[in-house]
Each structure stands twice: as C-alpha cells, then as structure tokens.
Amino acid sequence: MSKTYIITGAGSGIGRAIAxxxxxxxxxxxxxxxxxxxxxxxxxxxxxxxxxLFTADVADRHSLANVAGQLNETIIDGLIANAGIGGENQxxxxxxxxxxxxxxxxxxxxxxxxxxxxxxxxxxxQILIMSSVLARLGVPNYAAYCxxxxxxxxxxxxxxxxxxxEKILVNAICPGWVDTDMAQQGxxxxxDGIGITKQEFYDIAMQSVPLRRMSKPEEIADLAAYLLSQxxxxxxxxxxxCGAVMNS
Numbered sequence: 431m432s433k434t435y436i437i438t439g440a441g442s443g444i445g446r447a448i449a450x451x452x453x454x455x456x457x458x459x460x461x462x463x464x465x466x467x468x469x470x471x472x473x474x475x476x477x478x479x480x481x482x483l484f485t486a487d488v489a490d491r492h493s494l495a496n497v498a499g500q501l502n503e504t505i506i507d508g509l510i511a512n513a514g515i516g517g518e519n520q521x522x523x524x525x526x527x528x529x530x531x532x533x534x535x536x537x538x539x540x541x542x543x544x545x546x547x548x549x550x551x552x553x554x555x556q557i558l559i560m561s562s563v564l565a566r567l568g569v570p571n572y573a574a575y576c577x578x579x580x581x582x583x584x585x586x587x588x589x590x591x592x593x594x595x596e597k598i599l600v601n602a603i604c605p606g607w608v609d610t611d612m613a614q615q616g617x618x619x620x621x622d623g624i625g626i627t628k629q630e631f632y633d634i635a636m637q638s639v640p641l642r643r644m645s646k647p648e649e650i651a652d653l654a655a656y657l658l659s660q661x662x663x664x665x666x667x668x669x670x671x672c673g674a675v676m677n678s
Contacts, residue, residue, distance in 0.1 A: 432479065434506050435658070436460040436548075438488055438541055439513035441468030443610035444560060446475070447647035448510060448654045453477040455655060460506070462486050462497065462541075463513070488513045488537030489529075494544040506548040508556035508658050511538040514578075516612050517619060518571040527574045534578035539585065554597035556658050559586050563606040563671045579604075583667050590665030599664040601657050606671025607635065607644040640673030 435452055439445040440461035449459045453476040461469045461483040469483040484500065486493040488511075514534045519526040542557055549555040564572060565579040583602055590600040607613055614628075621631035636642045653670055657663060669675055 432456050432458055433508065433552075434458040434460065434480075434504070435508040435510055436462060436506050436545060437510040437512055438462045438486075438537075439560075440472050440483075441465050442472075443612060444605070444608060444647050444650050445510075445512040446472045447651035448512065450475055450477075451648070451651035451655050452658075453479050453481065458482075460484070460501070460504075462488075488541045489532040491540050491544065494540055498544050498548070501545075501548060503551070504548055505551040506545060506555075507552045508558065509542055509545055509549055510558045510560075510654065510658075511541050511582075512560040513537055513541070514560060516575055516616055518623075519574040520571055530574035531578050531581075534575070535581045535585070538582060542589070549598065550596065554599070554661070557586075557589060557593070557598065557600040558654055558657055559600070559602040561586075561602040561604045561667060563604050563669070563675055565604055565667070566669075566675050566677075586667065587665050594664060599661065601663060601665070602667045603650060603653060603657070604667050604669045604671070604675075605645060605650050606639065606669075606674040608647055608650060609644040610647055613644065638674060639671070643672055645670060645672055 435457055437445050437449050440449050441463035449472055453459055458480045461472055463469045464487050466485050473481055473483050484497045486497050515530055538559060559582050561582045562579040564576045565583050568576055586600050586602040617631055618628045621628045
C-alpha cells in the first residue's frame, strides 16, 4: 500500500534523492522548498504517483500554515525534515547565526509541529530528521551549523519519547560528507578561506575519512527509506559517514 510523505528541502541534494527513492518504492511525495523551479525539477524525476509541490520556508510559520491549510485533512504517513543551510558564521554585524538556527533547528520544530495533525491521522507514523556528522564534531567558524545539528538530536530524542505512546517513531540521520551542491559550495568556501584549491582541500578532508570518499545522496536516501519502513527503531541518530566517526 502506498504511503504519503512530506519532504522539506526537496528541491535538491538529499531531499531530491529521498523523494526519488520513495516514489520508486510506490509512495506519494509532497515536496516542500523555497524555490519552485527546483521543486519542479525534482517532481519531473519522480516515478508515477500522486505527488504535490508547495513553496514554503520552514523558518516562516505562516508559509507552512498556508501549505497545511491547502492540504487540509490529507493523511501524511511521514514527515521528513531535511531542509537546512550551511556555511560559516562569525560574530559581528554580518553574523549568520540567527539565519542558520532559524532554518536548521527552529525550522524543523516549525515543520513537524505544523504537520503533526496530518501525521496523527495515519496509523502510527514516522518523523525523520536530517542532522549531520557535525552534530558530533567541531569545525572552526561553523558554530551555528554545529549547534543547530546537535540541537536536532536533542529535539529528536524529546519527540521520540513524547510521541511513542502514539506509535510515532522519531529518528535522525547524521551524514558526513555527501556529494551535493551544498557540500561542493562548502568545500569551495573553506578552500578559498585557506588559500588552496577545492581539490586540494577535498584531498585533505578525505584523509580523515577511512573510505576516502563522500557518500552519495542515493545512499542517504536508501537509509531513509529503510528507517521509514521499520517499526522498532526510534530515538536513534544513525551515522552514515564513510567511517569518519565511529561511535561505540
């Protein structure tokens, strides 16, 4: 039986890969993002189904409420909180702290709470949060990003406990380097900051990754699809990082 999933940040990268995987498996996808053209590109790649797209900014509760109003009584089987922004932030007039926290952490809180009534109409349900290896590691000048992704793990554990009586499972994925546009921009930004080429910094970055490579978005999507298919795992942060972090 097909299910319906709503995916934020569905216009590119991991979000697009998850939507493609879920549609291939016969599910319906509701695509959310800030850029309609990118959402349309994702929609064009999906297998047949009753797919929808809506433009919304997870940092803006009003835009999310507008989408919820249009979906009305639609039953949603899973909420996939994937939207996020990266990059450095530094204290000062141009500090990006508020923007990164508002999107990555508060945006996830906004998204899940907005569509929780739709999720509760399903028999059980899933909330899947996209965190990061940087929830576990520190990177200079990435204070907002590291803090937001670590905060998501606390949010996940709280919700997993809160919603367990309703048979709603809540988990997080912590990817390492994933070959997406955002990762490539991050590589370039750090390389520019230390005065080397992107390839040179890539080679340096991969020295701390035992498998010496980035993950592919499709690998993250496969893990997401598995977590959405099972009924025993909840309150867990699942690492997928080519060995960059090995937790006991």
